[in-house]
Amino acid sequence: MSDAHSEQTHFGFKTVDKDQKASMVAEVFHSVAAKYDIMNDMMSMGIHRLWKRFTIDSAGARAGHKVLDLAGGTGDLTAKFSRLVGPTGQVVLADINQSMLEVGRDKLRNLGVVGNVEFVQANAEELPFADNTFDIITIAFGLRNVTDKDKALASMYRVLKPGGRLLVLEFSKPTQDWLSKVYDLYSFKVLPQMGKLIANDAESYQYLAESIRMHPDQDTLKSMMEAVGFEQTTYHNLTGGIVALHKGFKF
Amino acid sequence: MPALQLLSATLESAINRVLALDENSAKRLRPLAGKRLALHLQELSQPLLFVFSQRIDILVCDDEPDCLISLSMSTLPQLTDSSQLTELIRQQKLSVRGDMQLAQDISALFKELDIDWQEHVSRYTGDVVAHHLGRVVRDGSQWLSNKAALVKRQLRDALAEEKPVLVPKGRQLQFNRDLDALTKRTEALDKRIAALSSVKESV
Numbered sequence: 001m002s003d004a005h006s007e008q009t010h011f012g013f014k015t016v017d018k019d020q021k022a023s024m025v026a027e028v029f030h031s032v033a034a035k036y037d038i039m040n041d042m043m044s045m046g047i048h049r050l051w052k053r054f055t056i057d058s059a060g061a062r063a064g065h066k067v068l069d070l071a072g073g074t075g076d077l078t079a080k081f082s083r084l085v086g087p088t089g090q091v092v093l094a095d096i097n098q099s100m101l102e103v104g105r106d107k108l109r110n111l112g113v114v115g116n117v118e119f120v121q122a123n124a125e126e127l128p129f130a131d132n133t134f135d136i137i138t139i140a141f142g143l144r145n146v147t148d149k150d151k152a153l154a155s156m157y158r159v160l161k162p163g164g165r166l167l168v169l170e171f172s173k174p175t176q177d178w179l180s181k182v183y184d185l186y187s188f189k190v191l192p193q194m195g196k197l198i199a200n201d202a203e204s205y206q207y208l209a210e211s212i213r214m215h216p217d218q219d220t221l222k223s224m225m226e227a228v229g230f231e232q233t234t235y236h237n238l239t240g241g242i243v244a245l246h247k248g249f250k251f
Numbered sequence: 252m253p254a255l256q257l258l259s260a261t262l263e264s265a266i267n268r269v270l271a272l273d274e275n276s277a278k279r280l281r282p283l284a285g286k287r288l289a290l291h292l293q294e295l296s297q298p299l300l301f302v303f304s305q306r307i308d309i310l311v312c313d314d315e316p317d318c319l320i321s322l323s324m325s326t327l328p329q330l331t332d333s334s335q336l337t338e339l340i341r342q343q344k345l346s347v348r349g350d351m352q353l354a355q356d357i358s359a360l361f362k363e364l365d366i367d368w369q370e371h372v373s374r375y376t377g378d379v380v381a382h383h384l385g386r387v388v389r390d391g392s393q394w395l396s397n398k399a400a401l402v403k404r405q406l407r408d409a410l411a412e413e414k415p416v417l418v419p420k421g422r423q424l425q426f427n428r429d430l431d432a433l434t435k436r437t438e439a440l441d442k443r444i445a446a447l448s449s450v451k452e453s454v
């Protein structure tokens with residue numbers, strides 16, 4: 001399968017060829033798209049809603065702003081941003097996976113969100129937007145699935161307007177030992193079983209658990225953001241560091 | 252857990268549900284679209300920002316609003332009576348900065364809410380039950396308002412200081428050991444299930 005020249009990367013705990021990963025990730029989200037929202041609620045006991053609220057509260061969105069909800073999936077953040085930026089603003093929901101975008105489109109239509117939302121199938125590593133386009137970029141629970149995170153962060157930096165901010169909401173490293181242990185138990189034992197019961201898909205959830213562990217910790221991600229140019233970079237631990245919100249500005 | 256976000260989420264869903272019960276709400280919300288009102292409750296560390304569109308979104312953030320209202324929680328219930336606003340300001344229980352008209356419009360929005368609770372309940376239960384329930388609710392509301400004062404006090408205390416929960420070191424170590432044991436047992440169980448499944452398959 002892999003010849004001497006191909007580059008390798010992580011897919012959960014497995015090592016796979018780089019050009020294979022994108023399609024394997026797509027496969028995972030393709031298989032979970034329909035049940036994605038239910039699983040989110042079950043897995044996090046609804047707390048993911050509060051983490052997302054915290055992200056939106058930190059975004060500083062105002063009427064007229066242009067927002068990119070990257071790896072936006074089924075559009076949880078998009079719905080709220082769409083109301084906050086109003087008819088003079090715009091929200092772009094971008095995701096690599098067409099099935100997720102479609103579930104998102106239906107959901108937003110049912111919520112009565114239309115008009116200022118655009119749906120774009122895009123890879124975070126090569127964003128198809130002009131330089132200096134957005135006031136705000138959010139990527140919630142998306143960065144850990146991206147193959148080349150540095151490239152993706154640089155791409156986000158490029159399309160952000162000067163004065164704009166990037167918010168990265170992602171699983172991170174629990175700050176307490178005991179919490180780490182509960183969390184490991186939960187995500188490697190309980191989660192895949194739940195995935196099996198509800199979505200009949202233990203493997204995808206096993207992948208999710210593994211990908212969470214492979215993701216860079218708080219300080220590593222902060223320095224990765226700084227390396228591509230972000231300034232005033234900070235992070236805020238949520239729920240004991242199970243999740244962290246990183247914030248950085250482009251000036 | 253982000254405690255203020257739990258509060259804003261709960262409040263937001265309650266307010267929008269109540270608004271949705273009056274079919275005129277959509278019409279009354281329209282002129283307010285795009286407006287932002289910040290409510291600074293003295294008991295909370297950050298203001299709540301009410302953003303108006305076809306519904307109301309509540310953010311926990313101190314971005315610049317069109318109108319900023321500061322008050323303590325105990326004054327909150329009196330806000331629905333817009334005729335009282337000037338009196339409250341005079342008594343310095345309430346301060347309003349910015350677009351005063353916006354504060355009054357919003358107060359009016361809630362005051363004009365016309366919700367036939369009996370009607371809504373009857374949709375689920377039938378008229379007779381709704382009628383009786385109406386009476387029970389009226390009798391109960393007295394009791395409730397007494398309770399509400401208590402809850403309000405407790406809520407205020409709880410929100411004023413998000414106390415970190417301290418666990419004694421010994422308890423924590425024991426907990427860690429228990430967890431390790433549990434993990435081992437789960438793994439063992441996993442193996443047994445795997446073994447049993449393979450037996451079943453080979454039968």
Ligand SMILES: C[S@@+](CC[C@H](N)C(=O)[O-])C[C@H]1O[C@@H](n2cnc3c(N)ncnc32)[C@H](O)[C@@H]1O
Nearest residue numbers: 029071072073096097100123124140141142145
């Ligand atoms: C866990 S979901 C998060 C969805 C949404 N933001 C939320 O918080 O509910 C991750 C999303 O990232 C998308 N994704 C994975 N790799 C991507 C990439 N390279 N570029 C853009 N989106 C990607 C997946 O298709 C999926 O919809």
